[in-house]
Amino acid sequence: MTLLDNVRAQHRLIHDHWQIDRLALIAGWSMGAMQGYQWATLYPDAVDALLAVCGSAKCWPLNQVFLSGIAAALQTDPLFQQGSYTRPPLKGLAAFGHCYAGWAYSAAFYRQHLYRQLNFSTREALLHYWEQDHQGRDANDLLCMLHSWQTANIADNAHFGGDFDAAMAAITARTVVMPCTTDSYFTLEEAEMECGLLARGEWRPLASPFGHCAGAPGRLPPAESAFICRAMADLLAA
Incomplete structure (x- = not known):
């Protein structure tokens, strides 16, 4: 797609x-x-x-490298089974979300604790939210989305x-x-x-x-x- x-x-x-x-x-x-x-x-x-x-x-190239990285984080979960998983690869999905959060905001955002403006008391709380949010997604759907983005x-x-x-x-x-x-x-x-x-x-x-x-x-x-x-x-x- x-x-x-x-x-x-x-x-x-x-x-x-x-x-x-x-x-x-x-x-x-x-x-x-x-x-x-x-x-x-x-x-x-x-x-x-x-x-x-x-x-x-x-x-652009840096964007493509970023996308390859979060895809790799997801696919390292043994449950992923090269896309033929029978139950959600939750560790891989959590890793996907965790890595995603590192790029989604800026250095100043983390340095100045601006996540507090988003009702997260700590950086860890924000990262946990990103992990849980992506654990609710389907792994192959996420990879399909990344492909659409990466090849645009x-x-x-x-x-x-x-x-x-x-x-x-x-x-x-x-x-x-x-x-x-x-x-x-x-x-x-x-x-x-x-x-x-x-x-x-x-x-x-x-x-x-x-x-x-x-x-x-x-x-x-x-x-x-x-x-x-x-x-x-x-x-x-x-």
């Missing part, structure tokens, strides 16, 4: 079933932003505006033949590129490189110590959400 598969399915639902020809705004966080880029590239005539929050048009590239299709610059240039939507300044997945530098390839790209980084999670809807203190909502309003008003 790829993000290209997802976006083509979404287009069939919106265009063929609901008969909606144009979208005023596509806004997405993380893999949602990656899908937004895919939408704007594949269907430029259908997308007026795009807000890409803490996401990118392709999965808006140019990886027959139309663009791997020409990333051409795929970015095909985006005609007004676009706000909004990385978090402390995101370890989708880095500030790589987001700025992508923004420079857009015909109508606006650089509007989200300054936050919450790392990748800064763009997560409704999870954090209101300042981050307000900043994202302002960008949505500006794009819709333009």
Whole structure:
């Protein structure tokens, strides 16, 4: 399953079933932003505006290495059985969540004990939450998600033949590129490189110590959400 598969399915639902020809705004966080880029590239005539929050048009090398690492942590559980498990590989799922948490936030987040703002009294309590949360997921579903993320590239299709610059240039939507300044997945530098390839790209980084999670809807203190909502309003008003 790829993000290209997802976006083509979404287009069939919106265009063929609901008969909606144009979208005023596509806004997405993380893999949602990656899908937004895919939408704007594949269907430029259908997308007026795009807000890409803490996401990118392709999965860059460091991001791929991170994903390989958490996948490896999951697969080391003997119960995983190369994906043919008969009961959940709970130790592997816990390791997956624990490793994930290390990248989800920033160095400042942990150094300044900002997890307390999320109602976790200690760092260990936060990590335990991430472990338990991922123990409730299906291991193969998580690996499928990682594959979709890791292989994401808006140019990886027959139309663009791997020409990333051409795929970015095909985006005609007004676009706000909004990385978090402390995101370890989708880095500030790589987001700025992508923004420079857009015909109508606006650089509007989200300054936050919450790392990748800064763009997560409704999870954090209101300042981050307000900043994202302002960008949505500006794009819709333009």
